[in-house]
């Protein structure tokens with residue numbers, strides 16, 4: 360079974376968090392930006408815990424200053440994903456990192472990013488759609504700016520709105536205004552919940568209107584909530600490698616992904632911020648094959664679930680399913 364070549368659909372990938380370390384180092388040198396404390400001696404990102412991870416993440420993004428930087432970044436990230444069999448990616452992109460959530464600047468960044476994605480599609484056959492994210496620990500007022508950028512640029516390429524950042528700051532409902540604005544603009548909704556906080560956070564995400572939940576794995580401790588997720592068809596964007604590296608679970612064998620899938624929850628698998636967690640879609644699949652005995656048929660079913668949960672248009676979805684079924 361060649362896991363690397365199996366067609367994959369990834370729904371939870373942060374653009375800056377997917378930046379190859381060599382790419383960021385090179386850009387830092389070009390721009391003469393001090394990146395001390397970001398890299399270990401072997402050239403990888405270095406951090407101690409989740410809060411430290413967010414610090415390093417934001418320090419690394421300091422070198423990404425212009426629309427052209429983001430064009431190059433998208434191309435580099437999609438080339439890397441395509442090399443692991445990914446045929447479609449939904450990428451979290453943040454207006455806060457692209458011109459400080461100013462709408463005029465955001466349009467310029469967006470134009471460049473779409474250009475980068477189109478080049479990657481021609482060169483590597485990978486499709487991408489964007490989910491605009493606000494950053495929770497920047498607070499509700501800043502989130503409104505991101506939501507405004509999202510609403511004004513909603514369409515075939517910007518297809519969703521979501522929230523990342525530190526889950527331990529505030530409450531999902533603090534961001535309801537932003538999620539409502541995005542929904543009214545026709546955007547589909549997802550939010551990070553139930554990664555660090557427990558089942559109540561997942562319930563709050565559902566109340567916010569999220570169709571998909573970033574992580575959501577902490578629902579596993581609440582059987583009633585698990586039943587509700589099954590009944591609703593809520594999709595979890597599960598990132599096992601991220602969870603284990605950040606210590607949400609001590610090991611993959613103790614991770615609830617397999618149990619949730621067996622209980623009928625619609626689970627998908629993504630890498631989150633792959634170079635930070637030394638993971639790839641291939642290594643995620645290898646872990647699941649080894650730990651839970653998942654086979655090729657199961658991985659193709661996983662790709663179908665992910666394609667069906669994608670926020671893209673129906674024609675794109677049909678094309679993805681065709682590519683998966685052709686396997």
Ligand SMILES: [Zn+2]
Nearest residue numbers: 523551573631
């Ligand atoms: Zn994430």
